[in-house]
Amino acid sequence: MTYIKQTLTADESIIAEAKISKWSLFHIYCAATIFGVTIICLPISAALLLYAYLKIKSTEMAVTSKRVVYKSGVIMRNTAEIRLGKVESVSVRQGFLGRMFGYGDVVISGTGGNGAVMKGVIDPLAFRARVDAACDPTIQAVIDIQCAKGEGLDRQINAMAERMSRDVGKQGGAA
Numbered sequence: 497m498t499y500i501k502q503t504l505t506a507d508e509s510i511i512a513e514a515k516i517s518k519w520s521l522f523h524i525y526c527a528a529t530i531f532g533v534t535i536i537c538l539p540i541s542a543a544l545l546l547y548a549y550l551k552i553k554s555t556e557m558a559v560t561s562k563r564v565v566y567k568s569g570v571i572m573r574n575t576a577e578i579r580l581g582k583v584e585s586v587s588v589r590q591g592f593l594g595r596m597f598g599y600g601d602v603v604i605s606g607t608g609g610n611g612a613v614m615k616g617v618i619d620p621l622a623f624r625a626r627v628d629a630a631c632d633p634t635i636q637a638v639i640d641i642q643c644a645k646g647e648g649l650d651r652q653i654n655a656m657a658e659r660m661s662r663d664v665g666k667q668g669g670a671a
Contacts, residue, residue: 514557524545
């Protein structure tokens with residue numbers, strides 16, 4: 497069972513999950529390849545590949561009906577949880593390679609100076625749209641009602657996020 501599923505409350509459900517892109521760890525794969533060319537450095541190459549594998553498997557990111565959750569680490573755990581009502585802004589940072597290969601960093605700022613930086617997220621614009629949709633008070637009321645009924649929300653949130661992205665695009669904003 498994952499960390500996020502273990503920490504869900506009785507009336508809370510997962511709206512959206514995100515994963516780390518393997519492309520965001522491309523520099524580690526390159527280093528492992530370079531070290532792997534020589535037999536002497538093969539253990540270093542194996543250690544780098546193990547690090548990349550554990551980084552992907554141990555990182556969890558999700559939007560629930562009540563909060564945004566980020567967890568990473570195997571031995572030392574790093575978590576950030578921000579209540580949806582406390583989210584002030586959600587932004588996306590994408591470099592050249594991130595735009596080419598569809599990954600980026602999602603930065604969530606909360607009230608009181610807390611926040612979370614989720615690095616290497618697959619399709620960061622869609623994840624940002626899901627966080628925005630979950631934070632909207634009118635949409636949040638629908639989420640609360642649906643969660644109380646025990647109904648799945650992923651399809652509904654996806655549709656709302658797509659509508660919001662189209663509306664922002666029509667208004668000339670970055671979607």
